[in-house]
Amino acid sequence: MTYMAPTRRNFLKVGAALGGGLIVGLRMPGNARAEAAEANAPFAPNAFIRITPDGKITFIMSHTEVGQGIYTSASMLLAEELEVGLDQIEVEPAPPNVALYIDPNLGEQATGGSTSTIAGWGPLRIAGATARTMLVQAAAQKWRVDPATCVAARGVVRRGANGGGLTYGQLATAAAALPVPKDVALKPPSAFTLIGTPQKRLDTPGKVNGSLQFGMDVQIPGMKIGTVAACPVRGGTLRQIDEEAARAVPGVIDVVKLDDAVAVIGDHYWAAITGLRAAAAQWHDGPHGGVSTAGIIDALKQASDSDGFTALKRGDPHAAIAGAAKSLEAVYELPFLSHAPMEPINTTLHVRPDGADLWVGTQVPPRAQAAVAKNTGLKPEQVTVHNQYMGGAFGRRLDVDSIEQAARIAKNLSYPVKLIWSREEDITQDLLRPYYYDRVAAGLDADGKIVGWTHRTTCSWVMARWAPPGMKEGGKLDPDTVEGAMETPYDFPAQLNQTVRSEPDGVITAWWRGVGPTHNIFVVEGFVDELAAEAGIDPVDFRRRLAARNPRALGVLNLAAEKSGWGRKLPKGTGRGVSLQFAFNSYVATVLEVSVSDRGEVALHQAHVAADVGPVVNPDTLRAQLQGGLIFGLSMAMFNEITHANGRVLQSNFHDYRVLRMNEAPDVTVHIVDNPTAPIGGVGEAGTASASAALANAIFAASGRRLRRIPFATGQLAETGRS
Amino acid sequence: MFELNVNGQSHQVDVPADMPVLWVLRDVLGMTGTKFGCGIAQCGACTVHADGDAVRSCLLTVADAVGRQITTIEAIGGTPEGARVQKAWLDLEVVQCGYCQSGQIMSAAALLKRAPKPTDTDIDDAMSGNICRCGTYVRIRQAIHAAAEA
Numbered sequence: 001m002t003y004m005a006p007t008r009r010n011f012l013k014v015g016a017a018l019g020g021g022l023i024v025g026l027r028m029p030g031n032a033r034a035e036a037a038e039a040n041a042p043f044a045p046n047a048f049i050r051i052t053p054d055g056k057i058t059f060i061m062s063h064t065e066v067g068q069g070i071y072t073s074a075s076m077l078l079a080e081e082l083e084v085g086l087d088q089i090e091v092e093p094a095p096p097n098v099a100l101y102i103d104p105n106l107g108e109q110a111t112g113g114s115t116s117t118i119a120g121w122g123p124l125r126i127a128g129a130t131a132r133t134m135l136v137q138a139a140a141q142k143w144r145v146d147p148a149t150c151v152a153a154r155g156v157v158r159r160g161a162n163g164g165g166l167t168y169g170q171l172a173t174a175a176a177a178l179p180v181p182k183d184v185a186l187k188p189p190s191a192f193t194l195i196g197t198p199q200k201r202l203d204t205p206g207k208v209n210g211s212l213q214f215g216m217d218v219q220i221p222g223m224k225i226g227t228v229a230a231c232p233v234r235g236g237t238l239r240q241i242d243e244e245a246a247r248a249v250p251g252v253i254d255v256v257k258l259d260d261a262v263a264v265i266g267d268h269y270w271a272a273i274t275g276l277r278a279a280a281a282q283w284h285d286g287p288h289g290g291v292s293t294a295g296i297i298d299a300l301k302q303a304s305d306s307d308g309f310t311a312l313k314r315g316d317p318h319a320a321i322a323g324a325a326k327s328l329e330a331v332y333e334l335p336f337l338s339h340a341p342m343e344p345i346n347t348t349l350h351v352r353p354d355g356a357d358l359w360v361g362t363q364v365p366p367r368a369q370a371a372v373a374k375n376t377g378l379k380p381e382q383v384t385v386h387n388q389y390m391g392g393a394f395g396r397r398l399d400v401d402s403i404e405q406a407a408r409i410a411k412n413l414s415y416p417v418k419l420i421w422s423r424e425e426d427i428t429q430d431l432l433r434p435y436y437y438d439r440v441a442a443g444l445d446a447d448g449k450i451v452g453w454t455h456r457t458t459c460s461w462v463m464a465r466w467a468p469p470g471m472k473e474g475g476k477l478d479p480d481t482v483e484g485a486m487e488t489p490y491d492f493p494a495q496l497n498q499t500v501r502s503e504p505d506g507v508i509t510a511w512w513r514g515v516g517p518t519h520n521i522f523v524v525e526g527f528v529d530e531l532a533a534e535a536g537i538d539p540v541d542f543r544r545r546l547a548a549r550n551p552r553a554l555g556v557l558n559l560a561a562e563k564s565g566w567g568r569k570l571p572k573g574t575g576r577g578v579s580l581q582f583a584f585n586s587y588v589a590t591v592l593e594v595s596v597s598d599r600g601e602v603a604l605h606q607a608h609v610a611a612d613v614g615p616v617v618n619p620d621t622l623r624a625q626l627q628g629g630l631i632f633g634l635s636m637a638m639f640n641e642i643t644h645a646n647g648r649v650l651q652s653n654f655h656d657y658r659v660l661r662m663n664e665a666p667d668v669t670v671h672i673v674d675n676p677t678a679p680i681g682g683v684g685e686a687g688t689a690s691a692s693a694a695l696a697n698a699i700f701a702a703s704g705r706r707l708r709r710i711p712f713a714t715g716q717l718a719e720t721g722r723s
Numbered sequence: 724m725f726e727l728n729v730n731g732q733s734h735q736v737d738v739p740a741d742m743p744v745l746w747v748l749r750d751v752l753g754m755t756g757t758k759f760g761c762g763i764a765q766c767g768a769c770t771v772h773a774d775g776d777a778v779r780s781c782l783l784t785v786a787d788a789v790g791r792q793i794t795t796i797e798a799i800g801g802t803p804e805g806a807r808v809q810k811a812w813l814d815l816e817v818v819q820c821g822y823c824q825s826g827q828i829m830s831a832a833a834l835l836k837r838a839p840k841p842t843d844t845d846i847d848d849a850m851s852g853n854i855c856r857c858g859t860y861v862r863i864r865q866a867i868h869a870a871a872e873a
Contacts, residue, residue: 067820067857200816207821208809210756210796214822217755225750250739268750269759270742342760342768342822342856391758391822392856423761620816624862628819631858654765654854663847665860 055169081128114682288506308500315494320452324443343391448535483516525693575701586681600717633691767853
């Protein structure tokens with residue numbers, strides 16, 4: 001979902017522009033003087049750091065914490081250069097302010113696409129170094145010494161290594177009066193003391209004793225609790241409810257009817273949900289009441305006969321395939337998906353005539369603010385966003401449909417209201433990852449070398465809805481649809497990538513963890529595996545040949561192969577699958593070992609994941625993200641699909657939208673390639689993107705069955721058993 | 724009116740008899756450490772102890788909870804098993820988003836009370852009712868073994 005091709009040049013350019021822009025632009029000279037004139041003015045040389053004279057150091061988090069550990073990683077970048085310990089700082093979420101907190105890879109203040117660490121790598125270190133430079137300068141002026149003779153460490157500036165010191169708090173007011181330096185020197189990696197070391201996360205202590213507040217846990221004086229049912233068919237409307245029955249439920253306070261939804265508000269959720277059930281809402285289905293999964297797939301199939309937009313053409317792949325010694329073609333399909341974060345959708349809102357307060361966990365604070373403004377008639381600046389820790393997001397909280405709905409409800413109420421979607425509402429009303437219908441073809445020469453490659457995807461274009469400015473080629477290309485397909489780790493001498501837009505009736509599509517790469521790497525790596533088998537070459541050897549001129553790809557591939565014992569004999573019915581990828585500017589190879597029973601049951605044994613992400617900020621977080629991301633992706637590949645009948649989503653909760661459980665999850669070991677001078681990559685979605693192909697290829701190795709349609713564990717193998 | 728014993732304290736709550744303990748804790752007593760995830764005992768985020776057993780509070784009615792000692796994540800650190808589990812969770816950095824972890828920790832603490840040296844099979848049996856969407860299972864298993872060794 002990145003707006004920009006992840007090339008090294010772009011990252012450097014953006015990093016420099018952002019860093020320079022923030023540091024020059026944030027602190028207008030007039031403001032600086034005004035602030036310095038106030039006694040006890042905080043020292044805030046940029047949008048990320050605030051130091052008050054009482055010694056409190058606050059880091060302002062431009063990216064939101066959804067469990068990926070960004071509060072800690074971002075703090076490490078700031079603290080490394082500011083010269084403070086992670087035990088000396090507090091963090092707070094940034095308010096909506098696109099000018100200050102834009103993620104240049106996303107084009108707005110948003111958290112997604114595995115871009116947060118990439119975005120912060122330069123600017124946050126510059127922000128820390130800028131502040132430290134000014135604090136040192138303030139101390140040197142007080143002491144009338146050369147700043148070069150002063151040393152900053154753990155929030156104290158000393159005269160020489162062992163001299164007397166002044167704390168950052170003591171220096172804050174003086175530092176705030178200094179001009180912000182334009183150029184600051186950053187530490188070389190050899191001087192890092194935090195970056196690259198495993199650091200304890202800042203947010204975890206409150207998550208093991210129940211004290212940390214998620215959006216769901218917000219409690220506001222006078223707050224009531226509501227729950228919502230929206231029309232189960234997109235575009236339908238509310239026909240009638242039994243309002244009397246709803247209001248008769250003890251504890252029910254209000255019933256709010258919207259065109260397309262009904263909310264019941266009570267003293268507690270139990271009153272609200274009991275009242276909602278009693279309301280027995282009935283609906284007009286509207287134009288999409290006939291939507292079915294089969295119909296949507298038929299439409300995609302038909303659309304896939306057209307060429308769509310050609311995103312990449314190199315050489316003459318059709319001729320190469322036609323003239324090849326062997327050729328192969330296949331269709332790969334990926335279903336609609338719900339996000340199903342552990343924390344169901346919830347929004348707490350207090351709308352008043354002169355303003356509103358919004359407590360919500362969102363990946364897009366400015367969009368959340370605008371959503372409330374738009375639906376209440378308030379101005380955005382009248383809406384205060386209190387961003388909350390999120391119990392998972394996975395792309396769900398990049399959309400604000402639920403916040404818009406909450407605003408439409410809360411503007412009818414005089415009190416603060418927490419609106420909670422039941423899990424059933426969370427799944428049936430989710431905005432879905434698109435269904436992908438992909439056609440691939442390739443030719444092999446007599447030596448088993450790929451001579452031509454074509455890949456056409458047919459799908460909904462999320463970017464066209466979510467961020468039209470992110471479209472490419474004058475609006476003719478959603479780049480996400482071909483991310484991970486155009487730039488593979490391989491050299492294909494002739495290659496064609498096409499994308500056909502086909503919007504499904506009655507379904508709104510959205511970002512989902514791993515975005516384009518989660519889709520395309522399944523197709524590319526599944527099909528590469530098919531070609532290896534067709535050529536009669538070991539899957540790892542086949543990839544080694546294809547990636548021969550890509551040392552970083554080879555590095556992770558060889559490491560994963562070595563650590564997994566690739567090539568060592570396995571019992572009958574057990575097999576290993578490999579997947580290799582370049583995505584989010586990171587190289588990842590995964591080897592997964594599974595077994596397939598005679599009845600077609602798949603057991604996931606263990607996985608080895610090798611990653612080269614360039615510089616590593618918090619290696620423990622890197623490992624955690626790859627472990628968890630892989631398991632998240634394996635849940636999807638094994639079990640997940642959203643299907644429709646009569647315009648309605650057929651899945652509703654974790655019994656029919658399954659998540660891997662403890663007894664089903666594989667062991668996952670992560671191996672990190674040390675590569676501190678490469679461009680930095682993202683990692684929050686890399687594991688997820690590698691899961692489906694590794695699993696499909698392992699199932700093939702174990703059973704001889706090639707699976708091209710996700711999910712795998714819903715009967716495909718059981719239908720005919722092992723071949 | 725029901726008398727509910729939570730973490731050693733008695734509370735009089737005026738709620739419907741069929742109201743799940745989950746919502747009494749969260750919306751009446753203001754104890755939000757116990758989480759709502761599914762409402763149908765499929766995810767385990769709402770796990771509490773009733774007389775020491777791990778139970779799903781989204782289905783345990785307040786009427787059925789009367790006379791039982793309810794323990795929640797807010798107080799589990801006061802038990803030897805709970806304290807060891809919480810420490811292991813932090814030592815091994817189990818947590819990602821953290822929303823399921825109250826329930827995971829409650830299930831793990833109940834397991835260790837019952838089986839001080841659990842096998843992997845014991846862990847599978849005790850923990851498979853607790854979903855983690857972030858996929859922290861590898862570390863949960865390691866942390867339970869670490870807590871057992873502590």
